[in-house]
Amino acid sequence: MQQVQAVIARSKGAPVEVVTINVPAPGPGEAVVKVETCGVCHTDLHYREGGINDEFPFLLGHEAAGVVEAVGEGVTEVAVGDSVVLNWRAVCGECRACQRGDLQYCFATHNAKQKMTLEDGTELSPALGIGAFAEKTLVAAGQCTKVDPDARKAAIGLLGCGVMAGIGAAINTGQATRGRSTAVIGCGGVGVAAIAGASLAGSSPIIAVDIDEKKLAKAKELGATHTVNSKEVDPVEAIKEICGGYYEGAEGADLVIEAVGRPETWKQGFYARDLAGVLVLVGVPTPDMKIPDMPLIDVFGRGGALKSSWYGDCLPSRDFPMLVDLYTQGRLDLDAFVTEEIGIGDVEAAFEKMHGGNVLRSVVVI
Template structure:
């Protein structure tokens, strides 16, 4: 039978979120119900609340989550009741042109649950990134669930489902950072710091953190940056060049996603270097630059989709690295909060006081 649980919704743009009763249907074919153990408060959830993604209100917020499979629908054999899973928002289809070419990390036809969760009056909810995990339970497609070691702390494991994977993957998967490379990361929030951790894991010799906030630069240094640059007092491009023998970094990752930071990333890289855009721009942003500079500098200009990850491959590996003490995911968890504290967590995040607030149920 459908279940009534508590969840955090956004009814209209800019309005404070509400903790209210929602209805979770029994899973249909290919679907599962997950009992949520923890869910990180990501900036994307705030963007949903502000109407920056689309206008399909009301939203059921939350997407950076881990939990336990409670029930499964017909035809589900990839996970079973009792499995501890990390949720993902890019369940690959296996049949689109990218999947058929052996590149499922670029799947062009990802999917979510078919049924809708609702308010008690029957109003359909739009789950954030197809997940909606600021709730005691949520309905997702089985392909959105990746089984990992149940011994992992759910508050830590859930972060792999979005911010950590996006940043770490931008360095390792998209940027192809290798041993001895020089890397610069512009923007040292959760995603940028995850890119720093990824660069360190990959063996980069020089890792330059760039930000305007001293607290964030301190976090970046603690997570593996070898140098920090305060962008309020220093020219970013000149600083990165100076720290790389005058040449620029092999890989520059823009974790902010603004025209000015992308331009800095472009000119702060070495000849034939790589720029990775993982920060998400808004639709109205525009960039104008001399075309000759694109030609004369060579290299690669890439966008990173979800860290170009393949959840079934990457999530268990990152959990293993965490449990081995090689991936300091616990440092990303700044505070643990309840479902009724999400609105305050948005304010805390906006002030730059946390890497991640995590809702623990």
């Protein structure tokens, strides 16, 4: 066991604290990772606010990159010294999804069996089974994906959650491709990542929808061909008009990605689709939200598909190395997602900045 500095949320709504925690030596199937960078994600704020569950205290942080320091018995996925990006989808290989070859939908993903603790022995709940606002963290070895050691850690670590969720929503879930249009509603970190994914796939036009001009400007940087400020115009009509100008007879976008997670924007996405179009929900709703009251004949009559995207339907062992390669080739601008680099004691201030909408990601450098 070793002691390291880490950021915890002790109780609902309380400011986060930097404390000393205990990290056990890795057991069978586990690894200890020396964390180098970790992005500050809205999900960490949700944990602090009690929006995920009430299993306080939480060890926050999950968009992380680092180096494997030690491995437990039976670990073959990674070795000491490997540069890795951490993920929260360590697949089991045995559930019904894995057995039919759909590992990206594994229904029994797992984390480290041992618990990290406070100095007094209180068990910590690591965010998304990772807990990487820490000098070192204990994870299941399957949560480590080996990547190019020369790639900038502050950028590639963001694949651990938000960036992968957005890119995957476009490419994996929505099947964006050339000859098809894409609209993205909500241009925070996940939404602009979806735009980057649609751009990688060759989709055109790519329409960014938001109420914040700063976010729309960032969407343009990452591949949007058109922007729509939905505070000023009806986004459904704007999307229809733009797509109709590209493809004769089009009644909307072939793919609409809803990256807000609200009933009203989901409804906009539903009606902004072309006939037989696809709507992907990647924004995370709260438990009290309901699907809007709409005529069932509209669901039948418009055809297509209504999907949700879990972690961009990614398989980390397949998708992370590919996206890191695209980054190192200059074809995917992951640096654009890094607004600032901060210290481990600056997480609370980073949460405050989220409310102003001025950052895509603050990244803790350890």
